[in-house]
Amino acid sequence: SQQGEEDPQALSIQEGENATMNCSYKTSINNLQWYRQNSGRGLVHLILIRSNEREKHSGRLRVTLDTSKKSSSLLITASRAADTASYFCATDTPSGTYKYIFGTGTRLKVLA
Amino acid sequence: NAGVTQTPKFQVLKTGQSMTLQCAQDMNHNSMYWYRQDPGMGLRLIYYSASEGTTDKGEVPNGYNVSRLNKREFSLRLESAAPSQTSVYFCASSGGTGRVLTQHFGDGTRLSIL
Numbered sequence: 648s649q650q651g652e653e654d655p656q657a658l659s660i661q662e663g664e665n666a667t668m669n670c671s672y673k674t675s676i677n678n679l680q681w682y683r684q685n686s687g688r689g690l691v692h693l694i695l696i697r698s699n700e701r702e703k704h705s706g707r708l709r710v711t712l713d714t715s716k717k718s719s720s721l722l723i724t725a726s727r728a729a730d731t732a733s734y735f736c737a738t739d740t741p742s743g744t745y746k747y748i749f750g751t752g753t754r755l756k757v758l759a
Numbered sequence: 760n761a762g763v764t765q766t767p768k769f770q771v772l773k774t775g776q777s778m779t780l781q782c783a784q785d786m787n788h789n790s791m792y793w794y795r796q797d798p799g800m801g802l803r804l805i806y807y808s809a810s811e812g813t814t815d816k817g818e819v820p821n822g823y824n825v826s827r828l829n830k831r832e833f834s835l836r837l838e839s840a841a842p843s844q845t846s847v848y849f850c851a852s853s854g855g856t857g858r859v860l861t862q863h864f865g866d867g868t869r870l871s872i873l
Binding site: 682687688689690691692695735737739747748750751752 | 792817849851863864
């Protein structure tokens with residue numbers, strides 16, 4: 648079964664607005680990652696946050712992690728049309744078996 | 760620097776046919792993975808190889824076999840294709856320090872089984 652569940656499933660915003668998407672997971676983790684997938688392409692790693700971190704920034708991206716609620720959020724500020732893509736969270740497994748489990752994704756559409 | 764290369768990009772099979780999806784990475788990564796992506800279901804792990812010489816089942820291994828040919832190459836084989844295996848297949852490799860691994864993906868193989 649999926650470890651991560653993203654919310655919302657789809658999001659449509661105007662260029663320049665902020666986009667927030669959330670990820671909930673079920674079991675304890677060592678770290679959580681966010682990936683972007685453009686249409687017809689493979690996933691691209693965006694940012695990683697460790698379980699002992701609460702917030703992390705990378706350019707226009709801000710990720711938060713709340714291990715007590717088993718949830719994470721990805722904020723994209725000042726969105727651009729080029730940010731149109733699907734976004735996935737991925738969590739490692741408690742047993743640390745070198746594998747990650749991906750959520751179902753949020754489809755973001757940024758309108759110019 | 761090609762990263763992760765998957766071949767073929769598209770394939771149409773008839774039920775019962777067999778085929779092998781190829782994947783190669785040039786980043787000297789130890790771990791490699793095969794996923795399938797179906798609409799509304801995200802990515803599901805089929806098989807993975809933590810290091811050369813080892814393979815392990817993921818979430819949905821039935822109907823598939825894998826071979827870690829060497830450190831660079833990890834192939835996925837469908838012995839007798841079924842319509843339920845129509846999907847987009849992604850190969851990934853990962854590297855990093857300790858158990859913190861970031862994954863690098865190929866652009867996928869779009870497989871249709873009639």
